[in-house]
Amino acid sequence: MAKKKALTVKNKMTPKRPMIIVGMGTCGLGAGARAVFESIEKELKKQKQTADVVSTGCIGLCSHEVLVDVAMPDYSRVTYSKIKPDIIPQIIEEHVGKGNVVKKYAMSQMPLNGRDLKRYSDLPFFDELDQNKNQVKLVTKNCGIINPEDIDEYIMNGGYKALEKILTSMTPKEVITEIGKSGLRGRGGGGFDTGWKWESTAKYIADQKYIICNADEGDPGAFMDRSLMEGDPHALLEGMIIGGYSTGSTSGYIYIRAEYPLAIERLKIAIRQAKERGYLGNKILNTEYSLDIIIKEGAGAFVCGESTALQFSIEGKRGMPRTRPPQSVEAGLWDKPTCLNNVETFANVPIIINQGAAWYSTIGTEKSKGTKIFALTGNVKNAGLIEVPMGITVREIVFDIGGGIPKKKKFKAVQIGGPSGGCLPESYLDSPIDYESLKSAGAMMGSGSLVVVDETTCMVDMARFFLDFCTSESCGKCPPCRVGTVLMLDILNRITQGEGKEEDLDVLEKMSDEVRTMSLCGLGQSAPNPVKSTLRYFRDEYMAHIRDKECPTASCVALHKYTVIPDNCTKCTLCIRNCPVDAISGSREEVAFIDKEKCIECNLCYDKCNFMAIK
Numbered sequence: 001m002a003k004k005k006a007l008t009v010k011n012k013m014t015p016k017r018p019m020i021i022v023g024m025g026t027c028g029l030g031a032g033a034r035a036v037f038e039s040i041e042k043e044l045k046k047q048k049q050t051a052d053v054v055s056t057g058c059i060g061l062c063s064h065e066v067l068v069d070v071a072m073p074d075y076s077r078v079t080y081s082k083i084k085p086d087i088i089p090q091i092i093e094e095h096v097g098k099g100n101v102v103k104k105y106a107m108s109q110m111p112l113n114g115r116d117l118k119r120y121s122d123l124p125f126f127d128e129l130d131q132n133k134n135q136v137k138l139v140t141k142n143c144g145i146i147n148p149e150d151i152d153e154y155i156m157n158g159g160y161k162a163l164e165k166i167l168t169s170m171t172p173k174e175v176i177t178e179i180g181k182s183g184l185r186g187r188g189g190g191g192f193d194t195g196w197k198w199e200s201t202a203k204y205i206a207d208q209k210y211i212i213c214n215a216d217e218g219d220p221g222a223f224m225d226r227s228l229m230e231g232d233p234h235a236l237l238e239g240m241i242i243g244g245y246s247t248g249s250t251s252g253y254i255y256i257r258a259e260y261p262l263a264i265e266r267l268k269i270a271i272r273q274a275k276e277r278g279y280l281g282n283k284i285l286n287t288e289y290s291l292d293i294i295i296k297e298g299a300g301a302f303v304c305g306e307s308t309a310l311q312f313s314i315e316g317k318r319g320m321p322r323t324r325p326p327q328s329v330e331a332g333l334w335d336k337p338t339c340l341n342n343v344e345t346f347a348n349v350p351i352i353i354n355q356g357a358a359w360y361s362t363i364g365t366e367k368s369k370g371t372k373i374f375a376l377t378g379n380v381k382n383a384g385l386i387e388v389p390m391g392i393t394v395r396e397i398v399f400d401i402g403g404g405i406p407k408k409k410k411f412k413a414v415q416i417g418g419p420s421g422g423c424l425p426e427s428y429l430d431s432p433i434d435y436e437s438l439k440s441a442g443a444m445m446g447s448g449s450l451v452v453v454d455e456t457t458c459m460v461d462m463a464r465f466f467l468d469f470c471t472s473e474s475c476g477k478c479p480p481c482r483v484g485t486v487l488m489l490d491i492l493n494r495i496t497q498g499e500g501k502e503e504d505l506d507v508l509e510k511m512s513d514e515v516r517t518m519s520l521c522g523l524g525q526s527a528p529n530p531v532k533s534t535l536r537y538f539r540d541e542y543m544a545h546i547r548d549k550e551c552p553t554a555s556c557v558a559l560h561k562y563t564v565i566p567d568n569c570t571k572c573t574l575c576i577r578n579c580p581v582d583a584i585s586g587s588r589e590e591v592a593f594i595d596k597e598k599c600i601e602c603n604l605c606y607d608k609c610n611f612m613a614i615k
Contacts, residue, residue: 021055022069025231027062036066039085040088049092057230058227061382064384181357184352190522202248225344228347233263234274237271237279238349239350240293302469321523371388374388376452378450379406379452379457380398388433393431394430402452409454412454415451416449470527471486478524480515484515487511491504496558496559512532516528569592569613573592
């Protein structure tokens with residue numbers, strides 16, 4: 001039976017015997033990684049082969065899960081993609097037993113003496129030719145490389161060196177100054193200056209201060225924070241401890257949604273290990289600084305991603321935003337000075353301390369420093385978790401990293417910033433992605449979800465979908481959000497059903513501005529963004545729904561009108577035989593005809609026709 005053993009990485013990548021690494025983040029587990037892992041152990045025993053079998057977090061290329069790495073002594077490390085249990089016997093026999101790469105399933109190969117992050121260099125998705133091209137893995141450098149449940153592997157890769165450095169040679173003020181010089185801005189969506197936030201918390205005198213990590217990642221299609229916590233939980237802890245030391249906080253919370261069970265489990269393991277090694281708890285590393293970190297599981301309310309609602313939830317109250325001032329840095333959790341950042345922000349901190357603010361600030365743009373992690377999803381070939389330098393263009397992400405649009409479809413838009421982000425059209429493909437550029441274009445950085453859509457997507461329906469989400473997640477405290485979003489959603493529903501009027505567009509524009517300027521918190525203030533941006537860039541689609549009673553992409557079911565294209569009809573009668581309501585007439589001698597009065601628009605005839613004869 002193969003034993004689990006610590007995965008040696010960095011400059012110690014040459015294994016003494018074969019090593020098999022399985023990607024077991026949530027994405028991998030969802031694709032069947034556990035069955036693959038068990039199959040590997042079973043097959044090793046069956047074939048009487050010896051190898052160390054270990055698990056790791058999300059490697060990034062989620063659309064190719066399950067990902068399995070095989071590292072042989074004195075040979076290269078090979079990554080296999082889309083692995084199923086029935087493929088394992090062949091890989092064990094050929095690769096582990098004979099040293100022959102099974103090229104049919106091999107995705108990439110890396111020389112053992114190469115750097116960890118170059119192991120995917122032959123894939124555009126992981127291309128790292130230089131700091132300003134495609135992916136630059138700083139924050140996610142350990143994800144998919146180390147065993148996230150083994151603190152020794154984190155330490156082996158430079159983990160907790162930043163904490164040791166600040167506790168032995170830097171004052172809290174010096175740490176804050178260094179973070180400020182780096183230009184690090186909050187990665188949770190607001191983009192606030194991290195150094196300023198830490199300095200503001202530090203200046204208040206109180207018997208108790210709190211440091212909080214906002215891990216309540218609720219955006220549809222977003223999994224950046226989850227993957228970080230699953231793949232490198234100690235990076236979050238180290239960043240939080242450094243933040244706590246700098247601000248004078250002695251109590252910390254990680255607020256995480258309960259829907260992230262694997263991340264919670266690995267955080268608990270990391271906290272326990274950090275305490276055992278003296279990196280967390282009382283008198284950290286034998287200094288006078290102490291910090292305890294508690295995991296608080298949220299119930300999944302999207303509004304609890306807002307800082308003040310989150311703090312109310314920790315206190316056991318209903319998660320609803322409060323008016324400000326006072327700001328949280330002055331009176332936050334239990335009315336005590338509180339510093340709050342998200343997972344990605346904290347994970348950047350050890351990098352800045354180790355490498356220096358001057359080095360960090362060379363990455364990115366003038367006002368947006370460092371890298372940004374995105375969850376790349378939608379109509380794109382290579383979907384997954386990516387980390388790119390600020391200032392990269394939309395085109396580079398979609399076509400270089402993402403591999404372009406599948407099925408030879410045409411790019412239409414990209415929705416950036418979660419459910420309250422904006423939709424940018426093809427004309428913005430060469431626009432840089434940074435805080436200022438996105439804001440001027442009508443979008444936002446948000447937490448980092450990036451959804452690509454092709455020509456088959458209806459932008460009116462897309463705006464309706466995201467507004468429906470925001471409406472459902474509104475806490476209902478302030479009327480502009482509680483009432484305004486509902487009224488806007490009602491208009492969008494009517495438009496997608498063919499009942500809209502031209503004056504509805506003016507009403508949507510006006511209400512969008514009112515909801516944005518009058519809502520209490522960020523949820524309501526940004527909820528109209530999908531509507532505003534689609535009205536700005538795709539107004540013709542709105543007009544098609546209103547004037548012509550047609551959806552250009554045939555996505556809105558209420559506007560479907562099915563007809564037969566005579567020149568394409570082969571008189572095969574397949575559509576007639578599959579119509580559940582006998583709405584189609586015809587025979588082997590005559591072209592099919594659809595009775596619109598009987599048609600229930602079930603789409604079966606369209607799906608079954610092999611000759612594109614149904615329009």
